Amino acid sequence: xxxxxxxxxxxxxxxxxxVQEKRTRIPLILLVLLVATVLSVxxxxxxxxxxxxxxxxxFVIIGQMIPxxxxxxxxxxxxxxxxxxxxxxxxxxxxxxxLPFAVLSSSNIIRNRVVTAIFKTVLSLIRTLPxxxxxxxxxxxxxxxxxxxxxxxxxxTLSYVGKLLYEQIENVDMGAFxxxxxxGMTRVQxxxxxxxxxxxxxxxxxxLFCFEGNVRYAAILGYVGxxxxxxxxxxNIGWRDYPRxxxxxxxxxxxxxxxxTVSEHFRKKLI
Amino acid sequence: xxxxxxxxxxxxxxYGYILMVALIVLFLFGWSLTAVSFQGMNESGLKIAGNILKxxxxxxxxxxxxxxxxxxLYLLAQTVAIAFLGTLVGAVLSVPLAFLAASxxxxxxxxxxxxxxxxxxxxxxxxVYGLMFIxxxxxxxxxxxxxxxLTSIGMLxxxxxxxxxxxxxxxxxxxxSIGCTTFEKIRYGIFPQLLSVFLSVTIYRFDMxxxxAAILGLVGxxxxxxxxxxAxxxxxxxxxxxxxxxLVVLILIxxxxxxxxxxxxxKG
Numbered sequence: 001x002x003x004x005x006x007x008x009x010x011x012x013x014x015x016x017x018x019v020q021e022k023r024t025r026i027p028l029i030l031l032v033l034l035v036a037t038v039l040s041v042x043x044x045x046x047x048x049x050x051x052x053x054x055x056x057x058x059f060v061i062i063g064q065m066i067p068x069x070x071x072x073x074x075x076x077x078x079x080x081x082x083x084x085x086x087x088x089x090x091x092x093x094x095x096x097x098x099l100p101f102a103v104l105s106s107s108n109i110i111r112n113r114v115v116t117a118i119f120k121t122v123l124s125l126i127r128t129l130p131x132x133x134x135x136x137x138x139x140x141x142x143x144x145x146x147x148x149x150x151x152x153x154x155x156x157t158l159s160y161v162g163k164l165l166y167e168q169i170e171n172v173d174m175g176a177f178x179x180x181x182x183x184g185m186t187r188v189q190x191x192x193x194x195x196x197x198x199x200x201x202x203x204x205x206x207x208l209f210c211f212e213g214n215v216r217y218a219a220i221l222g223y224v225g226x227x228x229x230x231x232x233x234x235x236n237i238g239w240r241d242y243p244r245x246x247x248x249x250x251x252x253x254x255x256x257x258x259x260x261t262v263s264e265h266f267r268k269k270l271i
Numbered sequence: 272x273x274x275x276x277x278x279x280x281x282x283x284x285x286y287g288y289i290l291m292v293a294l295i296v297l298f299l300f301g302w303s304l305t306a307v308s309f310q311g312m313n314e315s316g317l318k319i320a321g322n323i324l325k326x327x328x329x330x331x332x333x334x335x336x337x338x339x340x341x342x343x344l345y346l347l348a349q350t351v352a353i354a355f356l357g358t359l360v361g362a363v364l365s366v367p368l369a370f371l372a373a374s375x376x377x378x379x380x381x382x383x384x385x386x387x388x389x390x391x392x393x394x395x396x397x398x399v400y401g402l403m404f405i406x407x408x409x410x411x412x413x414x415x416x417x418x419x420x421l422t423s424i425g426m427l428x429x430x431x432x433x434x435x436x437x438x439x440x441x442x443x444x445x446x447x448s449i450g451c452t453t454f455e456k457i458r459y460g461i462f463p464q465l466l467s468v469f470l471s472v473t474i475y476r477f478d479m480x481x482x483x484a485a486i487l488g489l490v491g492x493x494x495x496x497x498x499x500x501x502a503x504x505x506x507x508x509x510x511x512x513x514x515x516x517x518l519v520v521l522i523l524i525x526x527x528x529x530x531x532x533x534x535x536x537x538k539g
């Protein structure tokens with residue numbers, strides 16, 4: 001299409017041959033980006049002048065967070081533990097559930113196309129739902145409290161780990177599986193001894209990675225009433241008690257950093 | 272004993288290690304189980320779950336398809352706009368930070384400090400920024416743009432840094448040896464190497480920002496999140512259904528597009 005409107009340039013090489021050089025598409029891409037930007041600026045009331053005059057407010061808030069209020073540590077600690085419990089439980093159950101889901105979605109294990117299509121669709125539908133939205137729905141079902149958070153994290157972990165796992169299973173070397181089947185093993189046995197060992201390290205490492213992210217998600221889930229650290233962040237920002245918010249953020253940053261380091265260590269060992 | 276059996280017995284055993292890890296995992300599982308209780312769950316919870324399902328099956332078609340300032344279509348467009356502009360702001364700000372954090376370009380202390388800053392930016396949940404920016408820019412989509420911009424920096428800059436540190440310096444050396452100027456080296460030696468990676472990372476982040484933008488509405492930062500919460504708190508499940516359908520379809524479309532674009536970028 002583009003080549004028809006802007007015909008390719010003819011270039012005559014020194015040896016007499018002519019070749020065609022396609023016109024660059026950069027102007028078109030830039031034009032599309034420019035139009036998108038202008039449209040977005042209109043839709044979002046982007047206002048540079050306000051940003052310039054008011055941005056110092058942001059740093060005023062950050063300034064008030066330093067130094068953090070150290071005496072606030074004990075309530076932060078219990079909320080932090082609740083957040084960790086929430087994300088641990090959700091990640092563990094979610095990852096465990098992801099295993100059967102992934103097996104049922106892999107087209108090289110399950111021969112029935114309808115079954116794999118259904119499970120793949122279910123996984124991608126769950127994945128599209130933002131965690132916070134599923135947390136709100138879970139809140140209506142399980143009532144206020146960490147259970148709703150666990151349910152939301154569970155769903156997200158299931159969809160994320162499930163998707164990566166079935167992609168791994170589908171890309172696995174099927175030679176060993178076929179050999180074991182031909183040696184007289186049932187399909188379940190062949191899966192257990194041929195495919196499971198191949199995908200296990202990847203599965204564990206994805207689950208650990210997902211857990212890292214879930215700690216961060218769990219931290220905000222409190223905002224919708226799922227308990228944990230999000231709840232006290234929301235309260236204290238509401239009261240404009242920024243030194244306390246600073247303390248919470250400091251504790252959160254340190255915890256997330258520690259968890260990331262530990263999980264990275266194990267993930268490197270796995271691969 | 273046959274050779275096969277010998278080989279089988281010779282396989283390395285680390286039962287102790289596995290047992291220890293299993294015990295730790297079990298302990299953590301038991302510990303976190305204490306957080307869960309089903310006391311809040313009752314009859315009405317199940318009824319609400321049924322109502323939500325009913326609402327999703329019977330969405331409010333008027334809200335979904337009509338074009339007005341409250342319609343799902345307009346709000347979705349606003350959400351996309353927030354994500355797009357936020358990604359743009361974040362990408363522009365990330366480039367200088369990424370060069371400052373690359374250990375092969377700046378001295379060690381500078382890169383270490385920048386990395387620390389990036390970790391801090393990355394760890395703070397988006398909602399916290401959202402609440403802070405609402406204090407700065409007032410309620411509305413503009414606060415959402417600023418929030419998305421700031422949260423994107425953490426991940427974008429980190430992935431940009433990886434690309435910069437993997438730069439193939441032999442290209443630059445050969446360009447120096449044939450007498451290229453600094454500008455030419457940047458334009459033909461560095462730029463082509465980085466551009467495709469940067470673009471692919473940015474498109475991926477845009478995909479993620481769509482979800483973030485949908486969430487940010489909850490704190491009043493524009494987009495589809497606010498009407499969703501209102502509809503839920505008002506138990507208007509058919510409105511919830513139509514908003515959720517719109518959101519899921521949009522996110523799926525954007526994911527598909529972004530995967531296609533990135534696949535083409537990687538192939539070149």
